[in-house]
Amino acid sequence: MKISYNWLRQFLQVQLEVEKIGELLTDLGLEVEGIQKVESIKGSLEGVVVGEVLTCEKHPNADKLKVTTVNLGNNNAPVQIVCGAPNVAAGQKVPVATIGTKLYDEKGEEFTIKKGKIRGEESHGMICAEDELGLGKGHDGIMILEESLEPGTLCSKVFNIETDYVFEIGLTPNRADAMSHYGVARDLRAGLIQQGKNLELISPSVSDFHVDERILKIDIEVKDKELVPRYCGITITDVEVKESPKWIQNRLKAIGITPKNNIVDITNYVLHELGQPLHAFDASKIKGNKVVVKTLEEGTKFVTLDEVERELSSEDIMICDVDGNPLCIGGVFGGLKSGVTEHTTTVFLESAYFNPVSVRKTAKRHGLNTDASFRFERGIDINMTKYALKRAALLIEEYAGGKLSSDVLDFYPEKVEDFQVFLSFENAYRLIGQEIPKETIKNILASLDIKISSATEAGLGLTIPSYRVDVQREADIIEEILRVYGYNNIEFSHKLNTSISFDKNNETKIENIVANQLTSQGFFETMANSLTKAEYIAFSENLNPDYNVEMLNPLSNDLKVMRQSLLFSGLESIAYNLNRKQNTLKFFEFGKTYHKYESGYQEDKHLTLLVTGNKSKESWKVKTQVSDFFYLKGIVTTLLTRLGIDSLKTTPIKTDVFSEGIALSLGKLKLVELGVVKRTILKEFSIKQEVLFADFNWQNVLSLLGNKKVKVVDLPKFPAVKRDLALLLDEKVEFKEVYNLAFQAERKLLKEVDLFDVYEGDKLPEGKKSYAVSFVLQDEDKTLEDKQIDKIMQKLQQSFEKNLDAVLR
CATH class of the missing domain: 3.30.56.10 (Phenylalanyl-tRNA Synthetase; Chain B, domain 1)
Structure with a gap:
């Protein structure tokens, strides 16, 4: 937010240095992020003086040039200046840029006036047109000044060049009271009083407000007092739309607002002066001399001032005429057809208090961020509404020649108590x-x-x-x-007291152990926003839109709900990096998911891993290997082993998130699901390479650490035996079926079943795939013999052939 120093001094006659005021505002909580010097005319016309043309003769070597002698005053000798303006003549008082003066072209680029020769004649300066000085756009000839001016007078005094300083304040959302120059001055006064400087806060006077003639009344009807608790209006006739006075233009330019015309500029001026947004309608465009404040049907078309046709929501506050035609989006943006133009002669001036939540939703819905919506959505002063209306009406009366043609109509059914x-x-x-x-x-x-x-x-x-x-x-x-x-006036002790926790299962300590291990394996920690898109729920049938925790007042549609899964925010990070040529990625995140069940709200802590690209960076020492499912499984199992969790049970899982996936459990407690993310999901994020994902239920992991009992057993005395089978299977068969059939066929000696290779290619029959499966057999009482092993493997083979139509490759 920009605050003008000169504007502040209209309310508070403070004499402090600009830097001191900046420091005091920062101490008061209005943090000044920067101070910028601004000038009503760039360069402040420094070096430009009033000159008197003594002689004017035709240039001997050029038809369109003239050679003049100019008196620059201050007892200096007249100087010769070559001028190409058709209107230059002896006896004129003109602005002269002397040698060394810096001027600025229409693009703001600087150029310096130098002594030179033009077609053989010396020239010691430049007689200027108004556009060359930044005083206007005219370039038909030089500026002719008043004859009464003395040669040598500084043009900065002639044209009342104003120098100002602008504070850039980083306003926090809660400080709605400081969203104006008057509000900042009010706060500054409180700070100065604390320093022993009791200054008067000067409020703009509206004591001269009176109705000139009651000839045009525009009635007000508000349909919903909850959406519009207060609405004021007044009509002003016989206005002349023209340029604003220079002092208003200077105030607006200083804070970065381009002046338009006196009516619009006055509404902008009062908004930044008092913090109350106003809107001026061309009264002739309001049918039936009545303003109706209401909502319209969903999808109603409306063209705003920026000439964009928008589809309205049934929740948007609209200012309409008696026939229901929309004129303005209340608190956000005006309409193209009802705005003030150079042909406007009668104005209906609006000052209102709109529901902050409603305005914020409307502004975000239509992608509009205006000075009015910025204030309404943070909450303005409802008791400023009528006062600001009177203030603006008096300014319009003074600078647009208008007449106040009605009483102030004030809809305020329920007064807000302090x-x-x-x-x-x-x-x-x-x-x-x-x-x-x-x-x-x-x-x-x-x-x-x-x-x-x-x-x-x-x-x-x-x-x-x-x-x-x-x-x-x-x-x-x-x-x-x-x-x-x-x-800064609060004393503090140099002694620091702290408590040290000795809880060996401290959650933060465990997370640090995990993070250290993952970073040592090349992972980077990410922290994604808990707010996400509602559309992501549709990517998985396991996620229910009814469980979404929705924001009542979302910042945008991309931050509308709280996430039910960490996968999609992780894929956003993957896609972002891939688009920047970072193709080998390993991410991990500790985060929460959020659900709204019938029993209430629930938060669940997770640890997720995302891997894509190569296992390691390219090097002449190491052969490049692409990260695969088994690489991720190794990362996951070593991580759990580091936490003292072993003897895990591996089970295949079927989910619409993974094309191939497994779950690792201990007893009935599921600890982690991992697998290859389906290409259909990756396509939604424009990811073309394989992505691996692991999702830890962190609360389950922590619960095991707290209850972990160490059991000491003898090492197995007899060796385990590993055998492999390459099975040709129908492509619809899942590893889960192979896994279950194996343990049904051999319950006693079969210890592990793992899938270590999958092949699908043109060398196989259509509709088929190849699984390479390993089986670990072990007898705790004796060494297994070949006959016994062969018998078990034959039994497994027969089971696969019978139930899955498998063929041994």
């Missing part, structure tokens, strides 16, 4: 950290317009002004006291 809060001195001392004198607290509250309605030894009963929409609790009051008193 909020009441009790402040305990004891709580204030406790939160602040030291005892502040009670009189100092009272003075600070008075400087903030917080009225003391009752006082006891224990505390104060307080009435909060309506413009402080963020001050609703005792803690808010204490924060106000502290920021004005000064954080």
Whole structure:
């Protein structure tokens, strides 16, 4: 937010240096991120003076040039200047850019006036046109100044060049009261009072407000007082739409607003002066002399001032005429057909308070971020509405020649009462950290317009002004006291006390152990936003849209719901990096998922891994290998082993997220699911290479660490035997079926079943695939003999042939 120093001084006659004011504003919580010097004319016409043309003769070597002698005053000898303007003549007073003066072209690029020769004649300066000085666009000839001006007078004084300083304030969303110059001045005054400088806060006067003639009344009808608690309007006739006065233009230019015309500029001026958005309608475009504030049907078409046709929502607040034709999106943007133009002679001026949540939703829905919506959605002062309307009406009357042609119509059915809060001195001392004198607290509250309605030894009963929409609790009051008193004035101890936890199962400690292991294996930790797109739910049947935790007031459609899975935010990170030529990626994230069940809200902690590309960076020492399912499985199992979790059970899983996947469990407790992400999901993120994903149920992992009992057993005395089978199977057969059939055929001696290779290619019959499966056999009491092993393997083979139509390759 930009705040002009000169504008501030209209309300507060402060004499401090600009830097000191910036420091004080920052101490008050209005952080000044930068201070910029601005000039109403770039360069401030430094070096440009009034000159008197003494002689003007035709150039001897050029038909369109003239040689002049010019008196620049200050007892200096006249100088010769070659000029090409057709209107230059002896006896004129003209602006002259002297040698060394820096001027700026229409693109803002600097050029310096130098002594030179033009067609053989010396020239010691330049007689200027208005566009060359930045005073206008005219270039038909040089500027002719008033005859009464003395030669040598600085043109910066002639044209009242204004120099200003602009504070760039990083305004926090809660400080709606400071979204104007008057609001910042009000806060600055409170800070100055604390420093012993009691200055008067000068409010713009509306005492001259009166109706000139009641000849045009535009009625107001508000359909929903919850959406529009207050709505004011007045008509102004006989206005002349033209340029604004220079002082208004200078104020707006200083804060980066381009002047348009006097009516629009005045509404912008009052908005930035008092923080109350206004809107001016061409009254002749309002049919039936009545304004109806309501919502319209979903999908209604409306063309806004930027000439864009928009489809309205049934929740948008609309300003309409008596026939229901939309004129303006309330609190956000005006309509193309009802705006003020150079032909406008009658204005209906609106000042209102719109529901902040409704305005924010509308602005985000239509992708609009205006000065009005910025203020409405944060909460303006409802009691400023009528005052600001009168202020703007008087300015229009003065600078557009208008006549106030109706009383102020004010729809305000339920007056908002000031909020009441009790402040305990004891709580204030406790939160602040030291005892502040009670009189100092009272003075600070008075400087903030917080009225003391009752006082006891224990505390104060307080009435909060309506413009402080963020001050609703005792803690808010204490924060106000502290920021004005000064954080730097609070004493602090140099002694640091802390508690050290010796809990060996501390969750943070365990996460650090895991993070250290993963980073040592080349992983990078990511932290994705918990807010995500609602559309991602459709990518998996296991996710239910009914369980979405939706935002009541989302920042955008991309941040509309809280995530039910960490996969999609992870794939966003993968896609972002792949698009920047980072093709080998290993990410991990500790995060939560959020669900809204019938029983209530639930948060679940997860650890996820995402791997794509090569196992390691390209090197002349190491042969490049692509990361595959078994690489990820190795990462996962070693991670669990590091935490002391072993004897895991591997089971195949069928899910619409993985094309191939398994789950690792301990007993009935599922710890992690991992596999290859389906290409249909990757396509949604424009990812063309294989991505591997592992999802740990972190709460289950932690529960095992807390209850882990160490059991010591003898090492197996007899060796295990490993045998492999290459099975030709139908492509619809899943590893899960192979796994289950194997343990059904041999329950006693079969210890492990693993899939270590899958092949699908043109060398196999159509509709077939090849699984390479390993089987680990072991007898705890004796060494297995070949006959016994062969018998078990034959039994397994027969089971696969019978139930799966498998063929041994």
